[in-house]
Amino acid sequence: MLDIDDFRKKIKEKSRLMGIDPGKARIGISISDENRKIAIPIKTIIKKDFEGFLKDLKLLIEENNIEGIIIGNPLNMDGTLGSSAQSAKDLSLNLSKNISIPITMWDERLSSQGSFNIMRNMSQNISGKRKLLDQNAAAFILQGFLDFLNK
Secondary structure (H helix, E strand, C coil): CCCHHHHHHHCCCCCEEEEEECCCCEEEEEEECCCCCCEEEEEEEECCCHHHHHHHHHHHHHHCCEEEEEEEECCCCCCCCCHHHHHHHHHHHHHHHHCCCCEEEEECCCHHHHHHHHHCCCCCCHHHHHHHHHHHHHHHHHHHHHHHHCC
16 A cells, blocks of 8 residues: 555556445445546445455456556544544555555545535435445545546
8 A cells, every 4th residue: 555645656647547435345436537537436346255345346457457546545524543444444455465556545534425415416216326325435536536636
């Protein structure tokens, strides 16, 4: 796992990145375009065990030519680490042992709320919106990182 500056140095100027909204059972996935301008929600992986999740993730990385991963870091509103942030850090460390592309973490405070606010305007029922919440939160996280990179 890399800090943001080291991550930035390791990725190519034109590269697709993956955003991950970590959760205990539902993990949202998004990817960027190769110009790293737009984050696109892709899917939500239902995690039963780490090995199955890792297999699904590696397949997405290969199919989409992903060159770096941004994992949402759910800090408390005051910036301190809570149990969810520790789980996200553990996920990052486990992935970095099993995946060779650069991985970093990004502050995801309010990503689920931001995702829900965006989906409020969609013409879908509540259960349809709930199914998309995690992948849209992953896109919200990744878009924040992309905007930071493109400053």
